[in-house]
Amino acid sequence: MKSISVFLVVLATCILWPADISLAACPEDPNDHSTCDTLYSELYPPDAMFTGAGHLAQVPVFITNDIPNPAIDSIAAMTIPLCYTHTNPAEYCSLPPYWNRSDPYTSVSRCIFRHLDDTTHNLFLDMYGPSSPGWYYDFIVDISTAEQYFRLSWIPSMPSSPRWPGGSRQLAFIMTFGVEDTMTVCVDTCVWPPMSYLRFSRSDAMSYTPRDNMPSCFSIFSPDIGDCNCDGIVDIGDVVYLLGYLYRGGPPPVPPEVGDTNCDGVVDIGDVVRLIGYLYKGEPPPSC
Numbered sequence: 001m002k003s004i005s006v007f008l009v010v011l012a013t014c015i016l017w018p019a020d021i022s023l024a025a026c027p028e029d030p031n032d033h034s035t036c037d038t039l040y041s042e043l044y045p046p047d048a049m050f051t052g053a054g055h056l057a058q059v060p061v062f063i064t065n066d067i068p069n070p071a072i073d074s075i076a077a078m079t080i081p082l083c084y085t086h087t088n089p090a091e092y093c094s095l096p097p098y099w100n101r102s103d104p105y106t107s108v109s110r111c112i113f114r115h116l117d118d119t120t121h122n123l124f125l126d127m128y129g130p131s132s133p134g135w136y137y138d139f140i141v142d143i144s145t146a147e148q149y150f151r152l153s154w155i156p157s158m159p160s161s162p163r164w165p166g167g168s169r170q171l172a173f174i175m176t177f178g179v180e181d182t183m184t185v186c187v188d189t190c191v192w193p194p195m196s197y198l199r200f201s202r203s204d205a206m207s208y209t210p211r212d213n214m215p216s217c218f219s220i221f222s223p224d225i226g227d228c229n230c231d232g233i234v235d236i237g238d239v240v241y242l243l244g245y246l247y248r249g250g251p252p253p254v255p256p257e258v259g260d261t262n263c264d265g266v267v268d269i270g271d272v273v274r275l276i277g278y279l280y281k282g283e284p285p286p287s288c
Contacts, residue, residue, distance in 0.1 A: 029208040033073050037065035037200060037210035039080065040169065041187045043218035044116060047230065049255055050182050050220045056099060057177040057220055059187060060116050065200075065210070067166035074163035077155040077201040080172070081192035082214075084148050088183035094145045099176040102141035104129040112141065112152075112173040122171045124154070127162060135161045142192070150175060151192045155201075163203055182222050188215035225286040226261050226275055228253040234286075236279065242272050261286035 026032035040062040048057060061080070067073040086093040104111040104125055113124040128137050140153040152173060156163065164170075177185060189198045189212055201207040226234040229241040230253075242259055244250030246269065253259035259267040262274040263286070277283035 026208070026211075028211065031202065031206045031208035032200075032210065034068045035066050037063065037075075037208075039063055039189075039198070039210050039212040039214070041082075041175075041214060041216040043220075044174075046218075047254065048220070049223040049258075050179070051255055051257065053180050055179050055220065057179055057185070057218075058116075059175045059177060059185075059216075059218070060120075061172050061175065062169040063164070063172050063210075064168050064170070065164070065166050070163075070166075070203075072202055072204050072206075074165070074203050075200050076163050076203045076205075077153075078164070079151070079153045079196055079199050081149065081151040081190055081196050081198060082175075082187055083190035084150070084177075084185060084187045086179075086183045086185045088181055091179070091181035091183065093177060093179045093183060093185060094148075095143050095150060095175055096145075096178045097143060099178065100141075100143055100150075102139055110176075112175065114174060116171055116174065120171050122173065123164065124172065137161060149190070149192060151196060153196075179220055182220055184217055184219045186215045186217040223255055223258040225258055225263075225288055226278065228259050230254065230258075234275075234279070239272060239275055239279070242267075242275065246272070257288070260288065263288035 026034070026036035028036060041059055044058045044060050065075060099110050101107060101111045102113070104113050108114050108125070108129065111125070113122050113129065115121045115125060124137070126132065127135050136157045138155050138157045140151070142149070142151040175187070179185070191197055198209055198212070199207050200210050224234060226238055228238040228245070231237065241250065242253065245252050245259070246267070253267065256267060259271055261271040261278075264270065274286060278285050
């Protein structure tokens with residue numbers, strides 16, 4: 001009888017252990033309860049192309065987190081140090097302070113806390129910006145163009161300030177890169193000198209390191225003039241695409257420069273004629 005009782009206790013422990021412990025914490029860090037919080041960065045829009053000197057590239061940073069116990073697991077503070085490199089050292093690539101402001105009251109359009117589009121809102125701006133209900137937060141935003149570093153530190157400054165809410169891929173901030181030529185840029189987590197690591201803190205002051213998708217690399221390249229449908233080649237499909245845009249209400253070439261095959265500054269029937277001349281009459285390829 002005793003052996004049966006011991007067996008039942010062991011069986012119950014094996015069944016309940018994963019639910020109570022293993023599945024209750026992120027494997028990388030037990031302070032991160034449930035599914036691991038994750039930091040993402042990417043180029044927006046993902047098919048953005050180089051449009052000339054002074055090109056601005058948007059790189060939004062998102063956070064995915066869940067809060068099984070809001071009283072504990074809500075993010076109450078975060079430190080996000082990032083660094084970036086690029087593959088064209090002879091040309092300029094940086095985070096201009098003019099386009100990476102931390103104060104939305106001065107210029108929301110140039111603030112790192114801005115909405116990405118109508119459907120992707122920045123939560124910091126919603127909580128802290130000009131239309132916020134008056135909550136207060138302390139931000140530290142450091143940008144070192146020489147060492148190619150970026151750091152954001154955030155903590156609510158009042159006990160009543162709401163914590164970062166749970167959710168999937170919520171927009172935290174947007175880095176705006178200024179680039180002078182085509183290149184590949186990589187963003188990665190790093191240590192901000194001397195001892196600032198990527199860390200999130202729970203509402204009970206316990207801290208942990210979230211997962212991330214970095215290094216995150218994206219290419220900023222020049223568009224192929226004439227590749228109106230963006231399939232990587234210039235062929236009859238681009239003629240059809242351009243005609244569809246001009247006469248059937250189809251989508252425009254992206255960016256518009258790829259449709260300006262005769263380089264006169266406008267996209268019209270003359271560009272269709274120029275494209276047909278290249279494809280079927282032996283004329284030189286479109287190039288501006």
